Amino acid sequence: MRKSVILLSVIFIMAAGALPAIAQEKTAPAQEQPAPDPQMLAMMAAFENYGTPGPEHNLLLDGVGDWDLESKVWMDPAAPPTVVKGKAVHRAILDGRYVQYNMEGEMLGRPYTGYGITGYDRYNKKYVSLWLDNWGTGFYTTEGTADVAGKVRTETGSWDDYMTGKTMKVKNVYTHLSRDKFTMEMYMVQPDGKEMKTMELTYTRKK
Numbered sequence: 001m002r003k004s005v006i007l008l009s010v011i012f013i014m015a016a017g018a019l020p021a022i023a024q025e026k027t028a029p030a031q032e033q034p035a036p037d038p039q040m041l042a043m044m045a046a047f048e049n050y051g052t053p054g055p056e057h058n059l060l061l062d063g064v065g066d067w068d069l070e071s072k073v074w075m076d077p078a079a080p081p082t083v084v085k086g087k088a089v090h091r092a093i094l095d096g097r098y099v100q101y102n103m104e105g106e107m108l109g110r111p112y113t114g115y116g117i118t119g120y121d122r123y124n125k126k127y128v129s130l131w132l133d134n135w136g137t138g139f140y141t142t143e144g145t146a147d148v149a150g151k152v153r154t155e156t157g158s159w160d161d162y163m164t165g166k167t168m169k170v171k172n173v174y175t176h177l178s179r180d181k182f183t184m185e186m187y188m189v190q191p192d193g194k195e196m197k198t199m200e201l202t203y204t205r206k207k
Contacts, residue, residue, distance in 0.1 A: 049122075053096045056120040056127075059150050060099045062179055063090050067203040071105055074198050081200070082108065088203060093117075107135065127153055129172075136160075142172055151176045171195060180205040 067088040072081035086105020093100045098119040105112050114133035121128050121143075131140040144155035153174040161168040169189035176182045186199040 051097075051122075054120070054122055056122070056146070056150075057096055059146055059153060059176065060118055060120065060127075061092055061096060062176060063099060063101075063182060063203075064092050065090060066206040068206055069103065069105060070202045070204075071107070072200040072202075073107065074196075075108075077196055086112075110135075127155060129155055142170065144172075 067090065069086040069088050071084050071086055073084075074081045084106040086103060088101055088103045090099055090101040092098070098117050101116050101118070103112075103114040103116075112133065112135065114131060116129060116131040118127065118129040120126070126143050126145055128143045129141065131142075132138070138160055140157065140159050142155035142157035144153065146153040155172045155174075157170055158167045159170050171187040171189065173185045173187070174182060175185075182203050184199075184201040184203075185197060187195040188198050189195055
C-alpha cells in the first residue's frame with residue numbers, strides 16, 4: 001500500500017511539473033510568416049495572365065472531336081485534284097491550352113499519317129502550330145491570327161523544300177463553316193509571290 005501511494009505521488013509531481021510547459025506551449029504566440037516576395041508575386045501574376053486560356057482558344061476547342069476527312073491534292077493547278085478519304089481525331093490537352101490532332105489517310109497513293117499541336121500564344125498574341133508526319137523527319141511550324149469574327153484563321157511559315165534544297169513559304173487557311181464542318185487550305189508561295197493552292201482538307205464531324 002505504501003509503495004502504491006509513493007508511485008502515485010511521483011506520477012502527480014511529474015504531471016504537475018509538465019503542466020506549466022504544456023500551458024506555455026499552448027499559449028505561445030505563433031511565429032510570424034515572412035512577407036511575400038514582391039518579385040515572386042509579380043512573376044506568378046504574369047504566369048497567371050499569359051498562361052490561362054482566353055477567348056481565342058474557343059476557336060480551337062470548337063474543333064475537338066472525331067472527324068471524317070476528304071483531302072484534295074493539286075500537283076498541277078491546271079489539272080483536277082486527287083481526292084482521297086481519311087479520318088482525324090482532335091483532342092484538347094493541358095486543360096484546354098492546346099489542341100492535339102491525329103490524321104490518317106492517303107497521299108499520292110501512299111499511306112499518310114500526321115500529328116500536330118495548335119495553341120494560342122497569349123503573350124505574343126498569335127496562333128502557333130506544329131506539324132510532323134510520316135513523309136518527313138523535320139518539324140513544320142506556322143503562326144498567324146484570326147479574323148475579327150473568329151471564324152477564319154490564317155497561318156504562315158517557311159518549310160523545307162526537298163526538291164530545291166531551299167525553303168518555301170506556305171500559308172494555311174482554316175475556315176470554320178459551322179460547329180460540325182471546317183476546311184483547311186494550303187498554299188505554296190512561289191518565288192514571284194504568287195500563291196498556288198496545293199491542298200484542301202474538308203472536315204465533317206462524325207455523328
